Amino acid sequence: MLDDLYKYNGDDAMAYDPNNIFARILRKELPCVKIYEDEDVLSFLDIMPQVEGHSLVIPKEAACDILDLSSASASRLIVATQRIARAIKSALKPPGIMVMQLNGAAAGQTVPHIHFHVLPRHEGIDMKLHARQMVDPKVLEPIAARIRAAL
Ligand code: AMP
Numbered sequence: 547m548l549d550d551l552y553k554y555n556g557d558d559a560m561a562y563d564p565n566n567i568f569a570r571i572l573r574k575e576l577p578c579v580k581i582y583e584d585e586d587v588l589s590f591l592d593i594m595p596q597v598e599g600h601s602l603v604i605p606k607e608a609a610c611d612i613l614d615l616s617s618a619s620a621s622r623l624i625v626a627t628q629r630i631a632r633a634i635k636s637a638l639k640p641p642g643i644m645v646m647q648l649n650g651a652a653a654g655q656t657v658p659h660i661h662f663h664v665l666p667r668h669e670g671i672d673m674k675l676h677a678r679q680m681v682d683p684k685v686l687e688p689i690a691a692r693i694r695a696a697l
Contacts, residue, residue, distance in 0.1 A: 562609065566657055568604050568657050571588070579593075579686040586619065587623060591689060593680055593686075594680050595686070596663075596676060597667065599665075601630055603623060603626050603664065604662075605622065611658070627662040630664050633696040633697045634693055634696075637692040637695065641667070641669065642668070644667050645663065646665060
């Protein structure tokens with residue numbers, strides 16, 4: 547009912563591309579540095595981290611952005627995002643945590659499969675530019691292990 551009410555039919559609605567990079571990670575065609583997975587969501591470290599511990603949480607439902615995600619999947623996604631944020635807080639002890647979610651290229655979205663960013667923040671440490679500098683997954687694995695251990 548609510549899904550019908552809020553269904554996004556705007557002219558600029560994106561058609562879901564089943565070959566976007568996160569869809570390929572979900573199908574295990576591409577690797578990721580995994581933190582958590584269940585039947586609804588997957589969480590992994592961002593390969594171009596803006597801060598140490600920059601994590602992503604994605605639903606398994608095929609949806610470009612928050613406008614076309616089902617309410618049921620949105621609920622499970624935010625609960626999973628909270629769980630990852632709590633694990634990051636416990637494992638990495640940041641004084642602040644930023645949760646970020648971008649919709650549409652004009653908002654800076656670069657991967658057209660909805661996701662939440664979870665960014666540990668420390669005063670005096672600026673965020674690097676968005677989706678710019680790739681790091682070696684080997685550098686990310688020990689960070690993921692610490693977050694996994696706190697789940
Ligand atoms: P957005 O711009 O909000 O769509 O965010 C997409 C994020 O995905 C960016 O922060 C990228 O650094 C990140 N990203 C792109 N490709 C990968 C990948 N293969 N593994 C992990 N993160 C990725």
